[in-house]
Amino acid sequence: MKTTVRTKIMTILGTVAAAGTLAGGIAATAPLARADTGSGPRAITAANLRIGPSTHVGIRAVVQAGDPLAIACVSPGTAVDDNRDWYALTDQKGWISATLVEGAGEVEPCHGGVDGLKAITSADVNVRRGPSTLDxxxxxxxxxxxxxxxxxxxxEVIDDAHxxxxxxxxxxVTGAYLPSVPPEDTPDCDA
Structure with a gap:
């Protein structure tokens, strides 16, 4: 995973907290736990869980810094700090930008093993970096x-298609312009 400025800051904060605790200071131990990437994937900071892999779609829930995350897979979406990776959480709980997660390790693609379904566009359609016209x-x-x-x-909902x-x-591509794709034949990216 690409190291971001946010990741570096959280690592430094964890190191400072550890030094303060060892010196008898009043530093809390919570940043130490967040800096420990061996304990599984965790949120680096408070973050929105989205309904899709984009900052331009609705918020499903919020996680707090240090919260453990059960990651199902990774998919491209809206770039955050030049990183297009988004993690789908298990049980369709939402999507989170990879830049807001530490300790994820290697993650399988959400569409791994899928051969793909052929579809035909019904009109001229924009191809986008994420599932929104704002992408x-x-x-x-x-x-x-x-x-x-x-x-x-x-x-984003386009012509009644979400x-x-x-x-x-x-x-x-929005499903509004791919009417030949039956939803039951297309796997969910976060499944």
Whole structure:
């Protein structure tokens, strides 16, 4: 996982707390626990759990600094600090940016082992970095373009469709323009 400024700061804070405790200072032991990446994935700071892998979609819940996280898989989404990795939590509890997590280790892709489903666009559609029109557009697919869908996730509602699809290549398209994709045939990215 890419080391971010936030990760470095939390590591330094844990080291300072440990030094203060050893010297008989009043530093709390909580930062020490957060700095221990051997105890499994944890939130580095208070963070929003999202309904999809984007900062532009709804908040499902909030985790606090040091909270343990049960990670199911990793998927690309909206870049946070130049990192597009997002972790889906088990039991569809939400998504969290990888920049807000420490101790995750190697994580399987959310769409691992899926061959992909062929779909055809029903109109010109923007291909985006995450499941929202606020996410960066990386191109446009013309009407009638065949794409490979690997999984689906909740995202911004477009024309009554809340489902967005991760395409082979790691970018997203709204389900509003892929009507040929039956939801029951597409695995959830966070399953």
């Amino acid at each position: 960066e557009s990386v191109g446009i697919l013309g009407r009638g373009t065949t794409v490979t869908v690997v999984c689906g996730a909740k995202g 489902r967005w699809f991760l395409l082979a290549g790691g970018n997203w």
